[in-house]
Amino acid sequence: MSRYKRMGMLLLILPLIGLAPMAFGQEAAADAPSVADTAMFTVNNTWMLVATFLVFIMHLGFASLESGLTRAKNTVNILFKNTSIIAIGLLTYWLCGFNLMYPGFEEGSKGIFGFAGFLLNPGADYNPMTYADGAYTYWTDFLFQAMFAATAATIVSGAVAERVKLSSFLLFSIIYVGVVYPIVGSWKWGGGWLDQLGFYDFAGSTLVHSVGGWAALVGVLMLGPRKGKYVNGISKPIMGHSLPLAAIGVFLLWLGWFGFNGGSVLSADAEAVSFVFVTTSMAAAAGVAGAITISWIVQKKPDLSMALNGCLAGLVGITAGADVVSVNESILIGLIAGVIVVAAVILIDKARIDDPVGAISVHLVCGIWGTLAAGIFGEGKSVMTQVIGIAAYGITCVIAAAVIFGIIKAVMGLRVSEDEEMRGLDIGEHGMEAYSGFQIFSSM
Amino acid sequence: MSRYKRMGMLLLILPLIGLAPMAFGQEAAADAPSVADTAMFTVNNTWMLVATFLVFIMHLGFASLESGLTRAKNTVNILFKNTSIIAIGLLTYWLCGFNLMYPGFEEGSKGIFGFAGFLLNPGADYNPMTYADGAYTYWTDFLFQAMFAATAATIVSGAVAERVKLSSFLLFSIIYVGVVYPIVGSWKWGGGWLDQLGFYDFAGSTLVHSVGGWAALVGVLMLGPRKGKYVNGISKPIMGHSLPLAAIGVFLLWLGWFGFNGGSVLSADAEAVSFVFVTTSMAAAAGVAGAITISWIVQKKPDLSMALNGCLAGLVGITAGADVVSVNESILIGLIAGVIVVAAVILIDKARIDDPVGAISVHLVCGIWGTLAAGIFGEGKSVMTQVIGIAAYGITCVIAAAVIFGIIKAVMGLRVSEDEEMRGLDIGEHGMEAYSGFQIFSSM
Amino acid sequence: MSRYKRMGMLLLILPLIGLAPMAFGQEAAADAPSVADTAMFTVNNTWMLVATFLVFIMHLGFASLESGLTRAKNTVNILFKNTSIIAIGLLTYWLCGFNLMYPGFEEGSKGIFGFAGFLLNPGADYNPMTYADGAYTYWTDFLFQAMFAATAATIVSGAVAERVKLSSFLLFSIIYVGVVYPIVGSWKWGGGWLDQLGFYDFAGSTLVHSVGGWAALVGVLMLGPRKGKYVNGISKPIMGHSLPLAAIGVFLLWLGWFGFNGGSVLSADAEAVSFVFVTTSMAAAAGVAGAITISWIVQKKPDLSMALNGCLAGLVGITAGADVVSVNESILIGLIAGVIVVAAVILIDKARIDDPVGAISVHLVCGIWGTLAAGIFGEGKSVMTQVIGIAAYGITCVIAAAVIFGIIKAVMGLRVSEDEEMRGLDIGEHGMEAYSGFQIFSSM
Amino acid sequence: MKLIIAYIQPEKLNAVKQALYEKEILKLSITNALGCGQQGGYHESYRGVDVEVNLLKKVRLEIAVNEDYVQPTIDAIVHSARSGKIGDGKIFILALEECIRIRTGEKGKDAIG
Amino acid sequence: MKLIIAYIQPEKLNAVKQALYEKEILKLSITNALGCGQQGGYHESYRGVDVEVNLLKKVRLEIAVNEDYVQPTIDAIVHSARSGKIGDGKIFILALEECIRIRTGEKGKDAIG
Amino acid sequence: MKLIIAYIQPEKLNAVKQALYEKEILKLSITNALGCGQQGGYHESYRGVDVEVNLLKKVRLEIAVNEDYVQPTIDAIVHSARSGKIGDGKIFILALEECIRIRTGEKGKDAIG
C-alpha cells in the first residue's frame, strides 16, 4: 500500500487484510455528510492522531536510548541534539518536506522529483472528509508524516554520538531531513517510480530506518571512531552510563511503534490495525528472544544491551511487512532480526566501525532484512523488486550523505577537538554537566 | 469557545474551524439513539478519555522536570510533592472543585461565584448522550477537568522547590486547587463574567498556567531565594542534578499537551483536533528554535536547559489560541515565546527572584504572552478584552495566594530551617535519600 | 461481567452501568455491515487497541519501579528480567496461553480445564464484526489479553529481586505465565466454574494481581531474605537506589491502569469506560492520601516509598470492582487499600519475609482486599462467593508455584551464590554495570 | 613540607575555599567522604523500617603546603569551617617528603604552589 | 599518633565497622576507591566486546589513632576484613604529626578521639 | 617504604596505568577527586547565569612502594601523565611506616607488592 493520498485525486487503497471498512467513499462528496459517515471519519482521524502522538514519543525513546548507551560526559549533548531534531523535523517538514514527499506526481510523471510548493496549503477545494477518502484530515496527514521525518535524523544522531560537532550535525540534519528524506520518500510513499514498480515498504523499514541508517554509516566512516575505542588494534568497549535510561528508551520506542506501524494503516480499520499490532509486538518479542539466545550462547553471559537491541531489531524488521505477513512469519522475522543484530553489532565492531549505540546494526541492517522479508513472505511481493528498492535507497542516501557531510567537513569541520572529546562534549560544547554533583569517573 | 457544558441546558458551541462535525444534537434526545449517533458519541468520548490520560501523564512530566532541574538532595521532596498534588487535585475537585468551576450560572447571574454543591452528582435526569450534546459523559467531563486542576499547583511546586516546608506547601495546594482555581476558572470556562465579556482562553494559558504562575511568583517572593543563590549580590547558578530527567519531563509534557490542547476541543471533531495538534506542535518546535537561537547568541553556548524551557514556552504560548490562529501564526507565537522565556529567565534572576525551574518565566510570562497572542492573531478577538482578563486573573490570584501563603506563614511557617535546607529536604523532611549509595557532592 | 468472548458463540454481556451502547448485535450478521455499524465497531476496537498499548507500558512501569526500589548493583538484572518477561508473556500466550485461558468451554463443561489448541487461529468462519459482538477483532482480543498475562510474572520479579538466579526465574516465568496463569484465568474470564458461580473480578485484582502475588510469596519464602536484611533478628532497611526511577514507574503504572481497567470494559462504551476511569483514578488518589496519612502518623516522617505503594494499592484495590462500585465507594476502597498496604509492608517485614519492592503487600494483600471490596460494595455481589474465589486461587497458585519453584530449586538451584549476591547480580550474572563510571558505594 | 588533610562539613566547602583563597592558598584537592565520629548520625526511615545512618557525608581536603603556610592554612580552615556543633571535623598533618610537579618535573618547595 | 589507611572489600565494611566499634575505635572516615592488585579482576562483556575490568571496587578507610590504639585497630581490621581470598586488601600506617579538632581547636592526642 | 600520592588528569589514567605496568608496579588504588590549582577552570553557563568552575576533575592515585621502586614510579607517572599543559598534576611522597596484607597478615616490604 502506498501512502499517496494528497490532492484529493488519489484513492486510498483499502487495507489488504480483513473486510473493507467503509463503503461510503462515493457518498462522501455529497452535500451533508451523514452522522454515520462523520462518525467513521472521526474515528479514523482520531486513531491517526493517537498514532501521531505515539510516533512523537519515539523521540523521547531515542533520546533516552542514545544517552543511556553513551558516557555521562556527553549526555547533555545528546539530549540537546534530540530536542533540536524534533524541532528541525517539524519545521523543515512544514517549510518544504511535506510538499517534497507528497508532490502529487501527475499521471505519466517519472516519479523522481516533484514539489508542491513551500508551506502548508490544503488547497481551495479542501474538504476534510474527501481529502483522504475519509481517513483523516490534511492536518493529521501533515503531522503524522512530520513525526516520521525527524526519526531519520535521530538515527544518525546515535551513531555519530560522542564526537560530532554540534553545529555540523544540526546543519546536516536540517538538509537531510528537509530535503533528502522527503525526496527519496516520494519515490514510494509519494507514489513515485518505486511505488509504480511494486516496491513494498509498509511503514518504513527502508524509507525511514535504512534512510537514517545509511547516513549513519556514512557519518561514522567520515568521523572515525571515538578516541580510545580501538587501541593497538584491539576494540575497547566504551560502556553506556545508564542502562535504566537505555531500557526506558527501548520500551518507549516499542510503545511508539504501535503508532508507527499501526498508524501506517492510514485508517482505524479494525482488522488491519489490530493485525499490525500483533505482528509488530510478536516480532519485537521474538527479537528479544533471538538476541538473548544468541548472545547468551556467544558471549556466555546474557547481555542486556543485546536484548534491548534485539527488541528494536525485531521492530525494524517487521516494519516493512507488518500488514502482509502472517503472525507466525512475524515471529520468524523478529527472531532472525534478533540474531542478525547481535552478529551485526559484533562484526561492525570487528570492522572498526564505531557505532556507540548500534544504530547501523539496528536500523540499517535490520531495515534491509525487514524489506527483504516483506518480499519473501508477503503475498504477491517480489524479492527482486525489494532488492531494487533497497539498492536505490542505498546508493542515493550514501551519495547524498557523503556529499553533505563532505561539504560540511571541508567548510566547518565535523569533529570536535581531541581535547573536547576527552573532556566530554557537555563541557566542551555546552559548558554544562548532565549530572551535577554526582561523582563520576570521567576517565572512562 | 467557553467550556460551560453542564446541566444539559447549555449548548456546546461548535468548533470554529472546519465543518460542523455533528448535526444530530436535536435527535439525541429521542428515545433510542441510533447506532450512528451512538458511534459518534462514543468516538467523541473516547478521544476525551485519551486526552484525559494524556493530561494525567503531564504530572509525571512535571515531577521529572522539577526534580531534574533541582539538586539531588531535594529530589525525594519534589517527588513527594508531585505525587501528593495529583491526589490532592483529584480529591478536592471531587469534593467541591468541579461544582465550583461549573456551577451552571443561571441566566442573568453576574457570573462571579456559584456552587452546585459538594461531591459528584450527574443529576436525576442525566442522559450521557445529551449531557454535553453528545461529546462526552459526565464522568469524562469531571476527570478531564480534574486533571487540569492539579496542574496549577504543580507549577507552584517547581518555583518554591528546595526550601518550602512540605506541610505548608501541601496545605496551600489544597486550598488553592480546591477553592481558588475553580472559582476563578468559573469566570471563563464556567460561563461567568469574563466569558460573557468575550475573553478568550482556549485551553488555559491564563486559566491554568498563569493562575499557577501568579501563585508561584507570590510564593517565591514570600519565601526568598535559596541559601547560596545570591552571594554578595552575585547570582550563583545552582545546577540541576539530572538533565536526562529534565528532558524526559519536557517530552512527557509535550506529549501531555496533545491532550491538554487537543482535548480542549471538547469533542473528537477531526478538523479541529488535528488542527490544534498541528498548531501545538509547531509552536513547541518554534519555541525550541527560538530559545536555542537566542541563547546561543547571548550565552555563546547552546544551553540545553534553555532549549527545554523554550519548548514549554512555545506550548504555554499557543495554549490560549491554538484553535484560532493559523499554522504560520502558531510558529510565530512559539518563536516569540522561545525568545521571551530566555529573556525572562535571565531578567527574573537579575531581579533576585529565585525560581529554580523557571516556572514563572514559562507559565506566567508565556501564559500572558499566549493570552495576548490569542487576542492579536485570533479572528474576532480583542486584545483589550484579553488584557482585562489577564489583569483580572493577575489581581485575584496574587491577592488570594498572598493571603493563603501569608496566613500559613504566620501560623506554621513557610520555610524549612537553614540547617535543613543545607543538608537537603530529603533528609530533613523525609529522612530518606533519592540516590542511596551514589556518591554525590552535596556541598553544591 | 465475564470476559468469555471467543468462538462467536457467546454473547458479550453489556456493561451494567449506563445505557446499552449498541443495539445492532442482531444486524451485525447481515451481509454488508452498514457504515454506522462499522463505525461503532471501529471505535470499540480502537479503544481496545489504545487500552492494549496502555497495558503494554505498564511493563516499563514495573521495570522502573522494581529497579528504582532495589540497589544499583542489581539493576541490569532487573531490567533484563523485565525485558524478558514481556517477550515470554507474548510468546507463551501465542503458543498456548490464549487458547488455555479462553478454551470456549462447552455447555455443561465443568469449566476447570480446556484447551483450544496451539497457536493462534481465528477459525474458518471468523468475522471480525461478529467475533465479539462488534467490540473488537480476534487480534485485539489476543494482544490485549497477552499484555495482561506478562503482568503476573512481573509481580514475582520484584519480590524475588536481588538474589534469584536469572535462568531459574526465567524458567519459572515461562511455566507460570504460559500454563498456570491461563488455566486459572479460564475459571473466571474463560467462563469456567468460578464464573458460573458468580465470582466477580472485573479487571483482575485476583486473576492477575493475586495470581502474581501468591507466586511472589512462595518465591520469597523459598529463597529466603537477602543477605544483610535481617541481622541478629533486626530488620535492616536496604534502600532503593533511585527514587526518581521508582516514581516514574508508579506514574506509568497508573497510566497503564487506564487501559488495564478501562480496557476491561471490553468495548468503548462511553458511560462504562469513563466511569471506570473515574473510580480507578479516585481510588489511586485515595490510596496515596491513605498511605501518606498513616505513614506520617506511624513513621513520623512522610515516606515517599509508602506514598508510591499507596497509589498502587489503591489501583489494585479498585481493579476487581471498578465498574460496580460508586465513586464514593471507590475512594473508600482506595483509602483503605492505602492504609492496608502500609500495615502490610511493616508486618511482612516484621515476619522476616523479605520483599524488596513490596509486591506481596501491593498485589496480593490489596488484591484480596479489592476482590472482597467488590463483594461488599458491588450490587448483587456476594462476599461469600468472593471468598471462595480468593481461596480457590490462593490454594491453586500456592501449590503450583511451590511445585514449579521446588523442582527448579532441586534441579538447578534458585539462588545465586553468596559471593555473587554481595558483589551484585549485574556483575555476577551479566558481567555488566548499570551505571558505568558512577561512583557508588556498593557496600550497601 | 606538610600534607594537610581536613574533613569538613560539605556545606562549609565554599567558605573554606574562600578563606584559603584569602590567605593565598590556591591549590587543593577535594574528595567526597563518609565520616563516622562523635556526631550521632540521624534516623532515616524507609518503608517502615528505621535506619540509623551513622556515616555522614563529609568533604575531605588535601593540601600540600610549605612550612610557613601550615599555620595560616590551619587557621583558615578552623575559622571558616567551625560552626561549634559536633561534626565540624578534623585536621590531620603529615610530613611530606617530596613534591613533584608533573608538568615541569620541578621538585620540592617550588613544586608545591 | 598514626594515620591508618586501609583498603578493604566493600562488602566487609559493616563487619569492620562493627569490629572497630567493639574496640572502641569510633571515629573513621571512608571513601570509595578502585583498586588494582593481585586480584585479577573479572570479565565483563558489553555489546559483544569483552572487557577486562582490573579496577575493582574497594573501600578506603582513614583512621587517626593514638599509639596505643594502633595495634587494636590493625587487629580489628585484619580480623574482620579477612576472607582469605586474594583482594582482601592492605593496611598502611603513616606517622601523624598533628591533629586538630575544628570545633574546639583542641590539638594532639585529645583531638583524635 | 613510601606512599606515593599522585593527582593526574582523568584522561591520562589509562596511560599511567600502562606505564606503571611496564615498570612492574601492578598495585595501586584510585579515587576520584576535584582539584583546584593553577589551571584556571572553565566557564559553564546554566540558565543564563555564568558559572566559574574552578574545581576540576582529577584522578588521585595512591601507590605504596618499596624504596627502590620510588624513582621508577615517579618516572612512569611523570612520563605518561605529562601533556605540558597547566593542570597536569602533582606527585606527593610520604614516608610509609608499615604495610600489612590483610589476607596473610604479612608485614613490611613483603606486603607491599
Ligand SMILES: Nc1ncnc2c1ncn2[C@@H]1O[C@H](COP(=O)(O)OP(=O)(O)O)[C@@H](O)[C@H]1O
Ligand atoms: N580519628 C579520626 N580518624 C579519621 N577521621 C576522623 C577522626 N575523627 C574525626 N574524623 C572525621 O571528622 C568528622 C567529624 O568528626 P566528629 O567527631 O563528628 O566531629 P567533632 O570533632 O566536631 O566532634 C568525622 O565524621 C570523620 O569524618
Ligand SMILES: Nc1ncnc2c1ncn2[C@@H]1O[C@H](COP(=O)(O)OP(=O)(O)O)[C@@H](O)[C@H]1O
Ligand atoms: N602497593 C599498593 N599501593 C596501593 N594500594 C594497594 C597496594 N597493594 C594493594 N593495594 C590495594 O589493596 C587492594 C587489594 O590488593 P590485592 O593485592 O588484590 O589483595 P591481596 O593483598 O589480598 O593480595 C587493591 O585492590 C588495592 O586497592
Ligand SMILES: Nc1ncnc2c1ncn2[C@@H]1O[C@H](COP(=O)(O)OP(=O)(O)O)[C@@H](O)[C@H]1O
Ligand atoms: N599544593 C597542592 N595541594 C594539593 N593538591 C594540589 C596541590 N597542587 C596541585 N594539586 C593538585 O594537582 C592538580 C593540578 O595542579 P595545577 O597547579 O593545576 O597543575 P600544574 O602543577 O601542572 O600547574 C590540582 O587540580 C590539584 O588537584
